Amino acid sequence: MPAWLDDFLWTYQNLVYALGINGLLALSMYVVLAVGQLSLGQAAFMGLGAYSSALMTLKLGLPFAAVLPLSVVVPMVFALAVGGPTLRLAGVYLAIATIGMGEVLRAVYLNVDLFGGALGLSGIPERATAPLIYGLLGLAVLALWLIGRSGIGRAMEAMREDETAAEVMGVPVRRYKMGALLASATLAGLAGCLSAHVSSFIGPNEYGFEPAVTILSYALLGGIGTPLAPVVGAWVLTLLPELLRGVSDIRLVLNGVIIVLAVLFLPNGLLAVRMKRIGARTAA
Amino acid sequence: MLRRSLLAAAAVALAMAPAAFAQGDAPIPVGAIEILSGPNAAYGTAIRAGLELALEEVNAQGVGGRKIALTVEDSAGNKDQAINAARKLIGRDKVVAVIGPTLSNEMFAVGPVVNERKIPIIGTSTTAVGITEIGPYVFRTSLPESDVIPVTLARAKARSVKTIALMYANDDAFSKSGFDTMKAAAEKAGLNILAIESFGSKDTDFSAQLTKIRALKPDAVGISALVEPVSGVLLQARQLGFGKDTLFVGGNGSNSPKLGEIAGSAADGLIVGSPWFVGKDDPANQAFVAKFRAKYGRDPDQFAAQAYDCMHILADAIGRAGTPEPAKIRDALLATKHGGVMGPFTFTPGRDPASTEGVVVLAMQGGKFGIASE
Numbered sequence: 001m002p003a004w005l006d007d008f009l010w011t012y013q014n015l016v017y018a019l020g021i022n023g024l025l026a027l028s029m030y031v032v033l034a035v036g037q038l039s040l041g042q043a044a045f046m047g048l049g050a051y052s053s054a055l056m057t058l059k060l061g062l063p064f065a066a067v068l069p070l071s072v073v074v075p076m077v078f079a080l081a082v083g084g085p086t087l088r089l090a091g092v093y094l095a096i097a098t099i100g101m102g103e104v105l106r107a108v109y110l111n112v113d114l115f116g117g118a119l120g121l122s123g124i125p126e127r128a129t130a131p132l133i134y135g136l137l138g139l140a141v142l143a144l145w146l147i148g149r150s151g152i153g154r155a156m157e158a159m160r161e162d163e164t165a166a167e168v169m170g171v172p173v174r175r176y177k178m179g180a181l182l183a184s185a186t187l188a189g190l191a192g193c194l195s196a197h198v199s200s201f202i203g204p205n206e207y208g209f210e211p212a213v214t215i216l217s218y219a220l221l222g223g224i225g226t227p228l229a230p231v232v233g234a235w236v237l238t239l240l241p242e243l244l245r246g247v248s249d250i251r252l253v254l255n256g257v258i259i260v261l262a263v264l265f266l267p268n269g270l271l272a273v274r275m276k277r278i279g280a281r282t283a284a
Numbered sequence: 285m286l287r288r289s290l291l292a293a294a295a296v297a298l299a300m301a302p303a304a305f306a307q308g309d310a311p312i313p314v315g316a317i318e319i320l321s322g323p324n325a326a327y328g329t330a331i332r333a334g335l336e337l338a339l340e341e342v343n344a345q346g347v348g349g350r351k352i353a354l355t356v357e358d359s360a361g362n363k364d365q366a367i368n369a370a371r372k373l374i375g376r377d378k379v380v381a382v383i384g385p386t387l388s389n390e391m392f393a394v395g396p397v398v399n400e401r402k403i404p405i406i407g408t409s410t411t412a413v414g415i416t417e418i419g420p421y422v423f424r425t426s427l428p429e430s431d432v433i434p435v436t437l438a439r440a441k442a443r444s445v446k447t448i449a450l451m452y453a454n455d456d457a458f459s460k461s462g463f464d465t466m467k468a469a470a471e472k473a474g475l476n477i478l479a480i481e482s483f484g485s486k487d488t489d490f491s492a493q494l495t496k497i498r499a500l501k502p503d504a505v506g507i508s509a510l511v512e513p514v515s516g517v518l519l520q521a522r523q524l525g526f527g528k529d530t531l532f533v534g535g536n537g538s539n540s541p542k543l544g545e546i547a548g549s550a551a552d553g554l555i556v557g558s559p560w561f562v563g564k565d566d567p568a569n570q571a572f573v574a575k576f577r578a579k580y581g582r583d584p585d586q587f588a589a590q591a592y593d594c595m596h597i598l599a600d601a602i603g604r605a606g607t608p609e610p611a612k613i614r615d616a617l618l619a620t621k622h623g624g625v626m627g628p629f630t631f632t633p634g635r636d637p638a639s640t641e642g643v644v645v646l647a648m649q650g651g652k653f654g655i656a657s658e
Binding site for chain 1: 367371374393456
């Protein structure tokens, strides 16, 4: 490899990682939005994945091959526990409950010594690689695409459009909601584990309210027509601040303006295509 | 394959500025990562002002016949952006040394990346425990709290303080680290710690904690938090009847002129240790303050002063290294002997500031800091 290319890859290595990880987070938002649930617990699930995996690496010394699959356990158990009561809620009440859940966890990280308090956990070895991150992202997109094309996908869309009508038509609404929440927790947990193992430091404020909104904005900007759309949204929002480095002083302003314009003129997201479904017929 | 094509896509998107190569008498590239946007931008812009003032002086003289070209990147206080900035500075701008980042949390993320590339990185405002333990290329010119607080507590002891209660904000790294240091220093100084109370940085009501402390009647109350909550604590403490007989001792967060602006006379009597003070009357400091006022039309703060010294220390090391090679600059940094605005400066073998001679204990009086009486 020539030296300049080596330098180039090194320079943008973290950005390449972040694109993949934020893509996974966008998908974890997508799966709940796809069934019409405004659940904003993704940052909290990510934090659980990040903290549990970092502790497994730092305190227990487990190999990364074991840490990565285990990192989804805590977020999933947590999702099962909170899923029951919170899934009775809808709309903005669900959003508030899930944000609250994130704040509760943040308070736990701050006050329990095991989690390092406000100082967070540092010295986490770099274990995740780009092929691993993008492999997982590719798998997740593929799996969600296949589900979206199947009968389940239709049921999910029906729920999103009108939950009561879908239930009357025999869609097992509760089961699908729980399934979506678990999938969301899994994806966010993996993203948390991967991000902890590429950036050597994690702290409680990375999983609070602000990141929860950032993750929501990935899906809002990209759209939720297909699983690829939120990933594209995440990529745009992750790349923008770096692309705008040249205009240092007005960087965040431009960043904001571009997002506002995108939302105003592309209300269905950057990728507003809908998925083709198995057995779909063109209307006669 | 997937990785390669993604990287190629990123390559196309990001190929913007050509890399600057240091050769001949071209300027020596040096990078800085500071918070220039977002809620903590005040710190980063003060640091940038200090760096740029020092840079003018350095370049007027030249470093071995060459100038220094400083590139300041914004981190927005975000860990990922700070890492991206560091990688961009090193990978594309080919800097021989990095100054910053602003916050200790950012340093914990950026330090390992820069250290891995064997480029010296110097924090000017990172006071938390464990910064320089990241690796052999990580330095700091800011006095860690563990050097400042013992000086402050020694002054408190000299005023016959025997018992102390500690309060701190438990939700930000700076305040928590400062508290850990304060607790250890109080124990070491033989003070009797009567109570430890915590609160959140955005809290506005501290009456429960203060009422409890009031009942214990400590000689002093130590507070480690950012300036806004410290002001809130002091205002409420006065309402709850804490008088002049209780000495309030601040951590580095209290060392801000904003304390007087928010708390007014409620802050009177509070003492705080500072690596620097605008009114310090040695000639180097007075010259710095005058130049800073002339260039920016306002008073420098401690962050600008620390950054000003850091730029001079780095330029001096590059000059002594003879050639702008990162490894040689590192060795030259370790041998630093500098007389700056914060007092005489050398590094310990652990790459922290060696001397606490420059620490001054300040006291609040009438809403303004002055040198504390004995």
